[in-house]
Amino acid sequence: MPAARTPSQQPRSAAEVVRLQRTDEQRPASKMLGDELRRQRESRGYTLEQAARVLRASISKVSRVELGVSPAKPRDVHDLADFYRLSREERAEIEQLLAQATQADLYDLYADVTPRYLVRLIRLEQQAKEVCVWDPRVVPGLLQTPAYARAMMEAADLGLSSTEVGRTVDLRLGRQRELNARKPRFEALIDELVLYRLRGSIEDMIEQIDHLLQAPDHYKVRIVSPEAPTSPSPVVHLKLVDGAHQEVAYVENLNSAIYVTKKPGLDRYRQLLTRVRDLAMDRKESIEALKKARKHWESKLAAVSSEH
Structure with a gap:
């Protein structure tokens, strides 16, 4: 463990980080x-x-x-x-x-915490001109805050050490930075129930919802009502700039994933996403749904605070 720091040895604040x-x-x-x-x-x-x-x-x-x-x-x-x-x-x-x-590449820097099945997805993300994600379970990884991502890793109980959890979160943030730098069209379809499912602390949920509300202009975040008859299967659909395949569907399981590149399978996942899009709220409704969820957690936080 590092020796205790004296006041003069404290690290610089984030604002003092030297930029290139x-x-x-x-x-x-x-x-x-x-x-x-x-x-x-x-x-x-x-x-x-x-x-x-x-x-x-x-x-x-x-x-x-x-x-x-x-x-x-x-x-x-x-x-x-x-x-x-x-x-x-x-x-x-x-x-x-x-x-x-x-x-x-990212998967080289984080080889110790990057499953082999994820390496190909990272490569595809770097080539994508369009990315669409539907996940009825959690906020998609490419939109997660560090605290939310860490809570997800810990809840999954994958037997990772604290250092490994931290590096897995850093890998996720690295993928986000690369996506933001490239600015492909990005659409996230999120089940509304996800906004009310506690991951981490109440403060973490408020921070995560704020992050969705402040998404960049080239991101499209749409909320899907839990009453909508949607598929329970999460999927990532990517349209690529070039390569052997012009589009790929990625379907992840607990410890593995499949990459769909043949027309029958792609047609099926395209139809799935089209149906979810048709059922999703528009931009204005989605913003209202996010604000409503934020107020829910704010009231929870206020109730907890009043008890102490």
Whole structure:
């Protein structure tokens, strides 16, 4: 465990995270990554020797990584991030630099927590021009907040350690960042009951609903009444820019998934989504449904607060 920090050793706030500047873009990514690792270490008052003990490596190896002379291994970077107790924003910065330094994809950076069946979906998301998700059980992963995603992981009881849960959540957020950067057409169809199913704390539910209300303009979030006769099967439908298949349906089970690429199967899932779309609320009605759910959780929170 890291030594207790003195006030002078406290990490920078999220607002102080150093962002990439135009002049930085011309520098080797490995040097930028090393500089950031050194800055994080020094800001917390740790020595090279302490960092080396975390990695079970020599001081000279850590020094070479910080100087950008030796390539940083993803596992080492993640272990240091845990040791330094980086914030989520600081981790995102490190992951961005690590991806540039290793020219790695998300599923490479998170290989330790990425099921094999999910790798193909991540690749397809990176090629998609349109994504439509129907999930009657939970808020779709590409729209989940960190707290909601963590609550989902813990509720699934998959036997993951706290570190593995955190990295799985970070992978999900990385997929969200890539989607936001590419801006394909994105539509999420969400069963209204999902908004009333507690995941995490009441505050987490309010935060998640606010996140849906503040979705970017190129996102279409539509709520489906629980009284609508919809399919209980979740599905992700992707239209691709190029590749062997122009569209794919992804259907996930507990520990596996199927990828549908043949016309009969695609026709069936297209019809399923068309039916859900026809039954879904329009944009104005969906916003009202989200606000109604938010008021529900606000009243719950107020009731809990009045009891204390």
